[in-house]
Amino acid sequence: MLRALHKFPGLFATLLIVVMTLSGAVLSVLPTLEAVQAPSQLDSSLTIATLADRIAITYPGVEQIRRAPSGQITAFYFEAGQPGAVIIDPATGEGVANYEPSAFQRWITNLHRSLFLDDAGRLTAAAGAASLLVLSISGLMLTARRVGGWRRFFSRLRGPLMGRLHVEVARVTVVGLLLSSATALFMTASTFELLPQGSVVAFPSQVSGQTGATPGIMALLRDTPVDTLRELTFPYPNDPTDAFLLKTDSGEGYLDQGTGEVLIWADAGAWQRVNETIYMLHTGQGMAWLGVILGLMALGAPFMAITGVILWVHARRARPRIKGNFAAIQADTILLVGSEGGSTWGFAATLHDALTQAGHKVHASPMSQFSPHRYSLAERVIVLAATYGEGTAPASAKGFLDRLAALPKAPDMTLAVLGFGDSKFSEFCAYAGDVTRMAEEKGWVQMLPMATIDRQSPQEFARWGRDLGRALGQPLELSHSPAIPRSQALTLISRRDYGAEMQTPAAILRFAIPKVGLWARLAGRALGRFSPGDLLGIVPEGSHVPRFYSLASGREDGFVEICVSRHPGGLCSGQLLDMGIGDNVRGFIRHNPDFRPVRGHKPVILIGAGTGIGPLAGFARTNHSGRPMHLYFGTRHPDSDLFYETEIREWHEEGRLASVATAFSRTSGRAYVQDALRADADHIAKLINEGAQILVCGGRNMAVGVTDALTDILAPAGLTPAALKAERRYVEDTY
Structure with a gap:
């Protein structure tokens, strides 16, 4: 469920998320540019009254003075019947540059907020933000599960380069993405008035009707520093019924243009401060450094979107397409698959095809989707379970044992469990054994004793298929050819031979690491990172089943090294020991993170x-x-x-x-x-x-x-x- 929650929003909203985060990253640097362009350092003792008088002397037709969160002060005025806007030096009240709103900034803002589609676009952008929020939360949970808990959240990652890059970038940027997506949803809800709105100060019912008061004589303006100013709007010329409108960080109100007295005032409420804080956290306005950080973090989203799609494509290729897969509610046979790397799905596809040809309606799904209440017509459940690491559940089986344990009674259909693993490991098929034991404790009737398949053996799978056919009362032949993992050509660059005196030939074989381009590495077409204790898989000529050798080197050593001894009749060991310098063999890396020294300084x-x-x-x-x-x-x-x-x-x-x-x-x-x-x-x-x-x-x-x-x-x-x-x-x- 967690993987699906992370996968599908990412797939459906990839393009939208890329557009929103890239445009957001561009907008995030604008507050910093605005702060840099501010004319001078603001004198903390400067009051609004002094500033307004200075500007009024230079621009007698001033209509409004605005102070941006960056500190930039802009005056809007009329002169000779023409409007103007100028950036003000607060020390003199004089203009230093004409204020010209950026057409590019307007364009990128409209793209980011509404995709140029007004309200429909705002709702679409909100859907993108919601997808990003779901992706961030589910990604956090998946990462914690992958590394073994929240306490190890920043521990070293292992596995293919693409997957590690995806998670590494996520770990660095997820806080910013959570903040940006959550605040975006809040602002959208506020725009559509789905949240309480701040109170609006009504124009006063009575004014003195006098004119002529300058800002310099108004007590409130003399007592209010410029660094709290947001907006001061002057009365309309020759209109005695108008008034000054003042907006500051602490509130807003109207001042009489004849007496200078405060006509009405409203302090900023708690909800208004919440809205302003959310706006600041989303845009960086007022905290330019935060905007830069959020912008850099936002750039992680397009990268993760691209790598996520590539990982999804790789996973789809690794998992064979099962044709004629009936819905769970219609099937008489349920195949549940627990796989880490995808190879067990290949066996499931072969079994699905054979059972379908035998006249059964078969439904195949991951073990993590185990739902007995949906199997209303099913007569049997067949579990194909690999084992990961030290006997733990593989990726597609997470939560199966918990669901089984939570059942009030055993399902009515019969059960067969088939384990997949490598007998060279001490926990051979341990997870399948755990499934069998819990099923027995629940009293789940088993149509076959648990069986195991060692190193993807087609022969053992075929023998088990014949046993299954006898239990079903019909012949069943399973002819499976395991998919060969993508491998690289490894060139032997040195060898040291041992064991001749004891008639036990062995050698230390050292291979060059294949050189591939960056794109091939990103696309997973490279050997990838590896460490001592990981496994080198070799597919010998004349076989589809790889043999595995523990690595004596890591990627940092600059070579691939294994120790090999000749086994009587050993196909792979014989081919390896017959190699000469310059000869090639195809191999791939299988990570074995459980077999290596734990971190620390203990012996x-x-x-x-x-x-x-x-x-x-x-x-x-x-x-x-x-x-x-x-x-x-x-x-x-x-x-x-x-x-x-x-x-x-x-x-x-x-x-x-x-x-x-x-x-x-x-x-x-x-x-x-x-x-x-x-x-x-x-x-x-x-x-x-x-x-x-x-x-x-x-x-x-x-x-x-x-x-x-x-x-x-x-x-x-x-x-x-x-x-x-x-x-x-x-x-x-x-x-």
Whole structure:
């Protein structure tokens, strides 16, 4: 719901918002230009009486004196039957320049306020302001959700460049956009008299009928400083029934032109001050610096509009178009999809098509739109759920578990849950498991046990489809070809080979970062930013399923680096290790923000074995602040596969690694990394008591051994690896 609230106003009002914010940005600098052009610094002791007398001497036919919020004073007069207007130097009362309203300013003001369409245009502009307000509020909430709460609102962003630019600009400009849109709506409501109007001082019922009093003899004008003046209007010449009209910051009233006495006066009310404050906040009139700031912030809206449309187009391309999607109220089968990057939608489209061909009426929608009351004809619900990060809900499944928990009873239709994930991660299909457990607690009848799809396997999906067909009592064949993510050609620029002596070939492979233009980067056709611990996806020849390797480098290092070992029958590892310098392979970045040191200065314990050293080496390489990092690394033999041997020594000497402990399983000592942990148990316990974070990378068997060792080490302190994982102080990247 929140994403839709942010998306649709932006799409429908993009052009309108761009026009309104660009014109508003231009208008916002005008108060500053006006203030700069003001003739001189105003003497705070100067009164309206003195100023008016000075001007009347120079311009005997003066009709009105106005003071703008910028301080500029303008006199309007008649001379020889011709009207004139001049900008006044208050120190002398003389004109310094003719006052000529800017035709451009009038044009841009009319465009901004009404699009040259009078009242209809004002209402259209108000709709644009309302859309901008909704976008700003929903954008704030989406950003807070993305970064993990309001307290982390300004934390570092990760992900594709376009998305990060969109949010970064929003975080800087959203306050100004909220202020501008809210005040615009207030002013529109006031224009159409939907809000209380300030009282208007009526012309006095009686005047003296005398003439000839000059401003200099009028007590009120002598007591009122010029810096509070807004407008002084002189009586019409030779009309004894007219009077002076004075408007100041504190109120307005009429003065007799014969006696100089105050005929009637009304102080400015609270509501009038509210209206004036709103006007000042929107236009910057009276606070030129605020106008400049609001103008700069307004420029963020066109940028976000453009990037938002591009992001929407990318999302549409990533999500396949599902043909023949029945309305939820008409469908007998409901497909609910929980996807982060869009790949699960591809499987949903394949399933939707197969079920439709089998004669079913199928409705597919995101899990976040789960609404059982709309499924009046549905006989079954099929959930296809990916897992994001450490077992959390993917983007299109936000709120599903809350809605399910809030149901008074389980839905009447049956349920099938299919999880999607990568078994190399410890939280493989954890979110689908959470959905299954809550459904069981609710008593929701399941037509199939929960199943999982590992690394987008078409074979596993086809097998599950046959099981689903048997449950439906009809054959069901699912033939799915996963969409290959957009990839870049990576050129191998260096390699270091290991493991020949142990007959376990491995290498550190370094690739050049592809060079692309700015527009290609903005359009998402670049490798993008990445950090150690993120994943490099490689699509091997002859396969549609990418393999992922943990990165040992970040974008700032200027290269892409991974550690690869040859697996028996491994299609991708074999192709990578057969590469020569200058050869190319296609790859893409998948961000893995949960596997990296948390911010701060507390110690970090890095534990790895074999090619699992890759991201750990990357963390050490980028530890420029000298944060305490302690490396425990296990491999077969120091002469065969001691990855990063030279760098580890240098990082230790430079302080990027506080300590290094190694274990070798093919030497006379025959030790594994968990043995190194046990040998250093007291030190590790001390580090953990100091708040250390543990990062483990390597094979699953190694990770089990590490968990067992840490269980024993932590027991005396009453801690467990599970407790540390719950605090995100124990994170694994295993395969």
